[in-house]
Amino acid sequence: MKNRYTCLTLSLFIALSSISMSNAFAQDEAFLDKLQYDSLLYFANEANPRNGLVKDSSRPGAPCSVAAVGFSLTAMCIGESRGWIDRDKAYERVIRTLKTFRDDVPNERGFFYHFLDMRTGARTWDSELSSIDTALFLAGALFAGEYFKGTEIERIARDLYERVDWPWMMNGRSVMCMGWKPRSGFLWYYWDSYSEAMILYALAIGSPTHPISKEAWQAWKRPVDTYNGYEVVYSTTGSLFTYQYSHAWIDFRKLYDGGINYFDNSVNATRANREFCIDNATQHKAYGENSWGLTASLGPDGYKGYGARPGDGFNDGTIAPSGMAGSIVFDPDTVLIGLKYLKDKHNSFLYGKYGFKDAFNLDRHWWAEEYLAIDVGITMLMVENFRSGLVWNKFMKLDTVNRWKDLCLDREKPKSLKVQIPVDK
Amino acid sequence: MAKRRNYFINKKFQLKYTLSIVAILAVVMIASGAGVYFGMWGSIIENFSQFKVSQNLETAKRIADYEDARFRKGDYRLNRIFREAELLSAQQQDALKNALEAVNRSLLPKVVILAVAIFLAGIVISHKVAGPMYSIERSAEAIRRGDLSVNFKTRKGDEMKDASSALDNMVEALHNDFARLKTAGSVLDERIRDIESRINKEDALRLKDIVKVIGGVLAKYKT
Numbered sequence: 071m072k073n074r075y076t077c078l079t080l081s082l083f084i085a086l087s088s089i090s091m092s093n094a095f096a097q098d099e100a101f102l103d104k105l106q107y108d109s110l111l112y113f114a115n116e117a118n119p120r121n122g123l124v125k126d127s128s129r130p131g132a133p134c135s136v137a138a139v140g141f142s143l144t145a146m147c148i149g150e151s152r153g154w155i156d157r158d159k160a161y162e163r164v165i166r167t168l169k170t171f172r173d174d175v176p177n178e179r180g181f182f183y184h185f186l187d188m189r190t191g192a193r194t195w196d197s198e199l200s201s202i203d204t205a206l207f208l209a210g211a212l213f214a215g216e217y218f219k220g221t222e223i224e225r226i227a228r229d230l231y232e233r234v235d236w237p238w239m240m241n242g243r244s245v246m247c248m249g250w251k252p253r254s255g256f257l258w259y260y261w262d263s264y265s266e267a268m269i270l271y272a273l274a275i276g277s278p279t280h281p282i283s284k285e286a287w288q289a290w291k292r293p294v295d296t297y298n299g300y301e302v303v304y305s306t307t308g309s310l311f312t313y314q315y316s317h318a319w320i321d322f323r324k325l326y327d328g329g330i331n332y333f334d335n336s337v338n339a340t341r342a343n344r345e346f347c348i349d350n351a352t353q354h355k356a357y358g359e360n361s362w363g364l365t366a367s368l369g370p371d372g373y374k375g376y377g378a379r380p381g382d383g384f385n386d387g388t389i390a391p392s393g394m395a396g397s398i399v400f401d402p403d404t405v406l407i408g409l410k411y412l413k414d415k416h417n418s419f420l421y422g423k424y425g426f427k428d429a430f431n432l433d434r435h436w437w438a439e440e441y442l443a444i445d446v447g448i449t450m451l452m453v454e455n456f457r458s459g460l461v462w463n464k465f466m467k468l469d470t471v472n473r474w475k476d477l478c479l480d481r482e483k484p485k486s487l488k489v490q491i492p493v494d495k
Numbered sequence: 496m497a498k499r500r501n502y503f504i505n506k507k508f509q510l511k512y513t514l515s516i517v518a519i520l521a522v523v524m525i526a527s528g529a530g531v532y533f534g535m536w537g538s539i540i541e542n543f544s545q546f547k548v549s550q551n552l553e554t555a556k557r558i559a560d561y562e563d564a565r566f567r568k569g570d571y572r573l574n575r576i577f578r579e580a581e582l583l584s585a586q587q588q589d590a591l592k593n594a595l596e597a598v599n600r601s602l603l604p605k606v607v608i609l610a611v612a613i614f615l616a617g618i619v620i621s622h623k624v625a626g627p628m629y630s631i632e633r634s635a636e637a638i639r640r641g642d643l644s645v646n647f648k649t650r651k652g653d654e655m656k657d658a659s660s661a662l663d664n665m666v667e668a669l670h671n672d673f674a675r676l677k678t679a680g681s682v683l684d685e686r687i688r689d690i691e692s693r694i695n696k697e698d699a700l701r702l703k704d705i706v707k708v709i710g711g712v713l714a715k716y717k718t
Contacts, residue, residue: 127557131550185558190593195558196585248566259566306567366564373560375567 098406102453105395105409108425109450110149112441113142116424118188121174122167125188128424128441133194134186137203140210141447143167144319144461147217148454161223164214168226171207178250180234180280182207198249198257201239205270206444208234209319209465212273216464231470236274236282244289246270246282263291265305266315268332275477276470287478292330295380298349299492300342303335308381310365311448313339314396318451320471321462326480329488333400337491339380340397344404346378347389354387355432360411363393367429367445370436387433391426392445398456425449508654512620519616523609527602534601538594542587555582627655631662641715643670674718680709 116125118134124142126135143164150160175182175191181204184197208231215227241247241256246267248259261267271290274282292303305312313336316322322333347354347362364383366375367390376390377383391412398405413421419437420427428438428445454460465471503509541547559578627649637645643666647659684706691699 129550129553129557131547131554132557133554187593192589192593194586194589195554196582197558257566307564373557373564375564 099457101406101410101413102457105425106148106152106450106453107154108423109446109453110145110154112424112443112446113145113450114149114155116441116443117142117163119163120166121170121191122163123170123186123188123191124443126185126443127428132188134188134191135203135443136182136184136186136200137206138443138447139167139171140203140207141318141444141451143207143210143214145447145450147214148450148460150217151458151460161218161221164218165221165223165226168211168214168223168230171211171230172226177233178252179238180204180230181239181250184249196251198251200249201246201261202248202267202270204234205267205273206315208273209269212468212470213319213461213465216467231273232277232279234274234277235280236277237280239274240282240286245286246274261290263293263306264303264312265290266312268316269320272316272320272474272478273470276468276472276474278469278473281473284477287327287474293380294489297342297379298345300338300345301489302339302342302380303330303332303489304339304380305377306381307366307375308339308343308364308377308379308383309375310340310343310363310377310393310397311444313400314365314448314452317399318396318448318455319461319465321455321459321466324483325475326482326484326487327478328480329484329486331487331489334487334491335489336397337400338489340400341404342380343378343393343397344401344408350385354385356387356389356430360408361389361415362408363390363395363397364388365390365393365396365445367392368438368440368442369429370431370434386431388429388431388436390429390445391420392428392442392449395426395449396445396452398452402456515616515620519613523613526605526609530602530605531598534598535594538590538597542590542594551583551586552579555579555586558582623652624654626650627653627659631655631659634662634666638666638669642717643673644717670718673713673716676709677713677718680706680713684710 112128113124116128117123122139122142123134124138125132126138146155146160146163149155150157155163170191171177171182175186176193178199181199181201183193184200184203185195186192187194208227211227211230215224218224236246239247239250243260245260245262247256248261249257251257261270267290271282271287275284275287294301294303296302317333317336322331322336325331325333343364344359344362347357347364348359351357351359364376364378364385366377367373367388369376369386369388371386374384374386374388376385376388376393378385389412391409394405394408394412398409409426412426416430416437420430422441424441424446426449428440428442430437451461455462556579559575559582562578563575627647630648634645634647645666647662647666649656649659684703687699687702687706
């Protein structure tokens with residue numbers, strides 16, 4: 071009799087737990103659904119429908135950012151896959167955008183300028199021909215080509231990619247230059263250390279028409295440091311976006327580079343970033359176990375490359391929700407809890423028509439009024455990768471990616487890994 | 496030759512055409528002016544409005560921020576001020592250049608359309624003068640050949656209606672006079688035949704020759 075009661079109680083507990091877990095899952099899905107849908111609205115509303123160019127930020131008068139267009143092209147496909155946009159409309163927007171870049175937007179050897187006039191597509195704000203922004207645009211274009219495979223979109227995306235003269239941007243060096251200006255020539259700055267530029271090197275090395283040497287992949291530095299036991303191949307700024315942007319399109323989970331798995335590296339960087347915020351919670355009101363994410367964002371004194379350790383990133387108590395959201399694939403449970411916490415706690419100040427606004431700083435009682443396209447974009451893409459892996463699955467099928475993998479990465483999983491996620495954490 | 500003092504020979508006619516030309520040119524000027532104003536001044540006013548300048552200042556600051564964050568230039572206040580000023584200046588130069596190019600682009604088709612309009616208007620207006628002129632030329636040629644039955648036709652809206660009417664009256668008067676002369680010639684010829692037996696034969700022949708000459712000249716004219 072006693073055993074029967076025990077069994078009944080246990081069954082009831084399991085049933086209730088299942089219902090509770092199922093409810094929690096449904097709530098998380100609803101939350102992410104809304105976050106993605108609202109993010110998509112940015113790319114639907116803050117774009118010029120005649121040419122597909124996307125504003126750098128929701129601020130009136132903001133120019134188009136080429137990188138933002140790359141995120142937008144990807145977001146349109148995600149929106150279509152989730153049934154939020156008709157296929158015809160998504161196709162129309164994507165192809166119009168690609169034709170704008172093929173026919174109207176000025177380029178130099180296939181590279182695009184960082185900022186464009188929203189109406190005409192002309193270079194604006196004395197901006198540089200940007201290697202990384204061109205790469206982020208092309209990542210979006212190639213993904214869209216794979217998504218709408220066999221259509222004109224795939225052909226135009228390939229043409230845009232194949233016309234890029236990547237070796238020219240090397241400027242005779244072993245690493246790629248950040249940019250070039252018509253009057254002054256190549257910039258003084260190079261992608262010479264771990265950063266968001268892995269996708270730039272992948273596209274440049276994998277090019278079927280103008281590839282750079284595979285040695286360029288090994289030429290950039292991979293500095294390693296540790297924070298609270300988390301070993302990280304770190305970027306100079308320690309900004310979370312540097313550990314996220316390449317991962318938005320490239321699935322690094324099973325890729326190894328001389329014993330480094332960059333997915334695990336980003337897991338460690340994400341956790342180190344969170345611990346850095348927890349450790350500094352006494353100094354900054356916004357920092358805490360559920361309120362973290364130091365990444366380049368707006369702040370009370372303008373846009374800054376906020377970051378944590380490892381790295382020498384600047385921090386002043388400003389938190390960007392996109393820093394957290396962009397890391398959802400690296401630490402899903404912690405990120406979900408944090409995002410829901412931020413929305414519940416600061417909803418009226420922090421959450422608006424396009425999802426999370428860019429940043430906030432409780433020490434200065436400052437709340438961003440704006441949304442930044444690339445921050446909304448990384449949120450959109452990474453949440454989709456977390457939920458369905460759509461962007462990764464499509465992008466990893468590209469011949470370009472396979473060429474780069476074959477040329478630069480380890481053939482099989484190494485026996486010893488250089489960056490390991492601590493087991494006891 | 497005396498110097499002409501009265502320039503309004505036909506005041507109504509001259510004023511009408513002067514005003515037509517002025518009206519066409521006014522349309523051209525208004526269209527061009529509107530193009531320039533709304534194209535160039537519109538762009539300049541928009542680009543340099545307080546709102547836009549404020550937006551541009553914000554954007555210049557933002558772009559400089561992006562450059563600092565990406566290139567890690569360091570926040571040296573003086574460098575930043577120079578960089579923001581440089582960005583603003585470049586942007587304003589672009590705005591002016593774009594405004595001028597936009598005006599050129601918008602004016603070119605307008606100028607072509609206006610040129611075609613002026614050409615067509617010229618044909619229509621000149622036709623109203625050239626038509627009656629051609630009619631006068633043909634009628635004068637017919638009169639030279641002796642046809643006094645012609646008239647100087649004009650269409651609705653044609654110019655030179657008064658001149659045509661005066662010429663019609665002149666031809667009609669000539670027609671009547673010549674008809675009377677023909678009648679008088681016939682009567683004279685009959686009278687000479689009546690009196691031929693009573694007068695000197697030589698005089699009769701002389702009179703007949705005169706009547707023959709008059710009859711020959713009058714026979715040329717259709718009345």
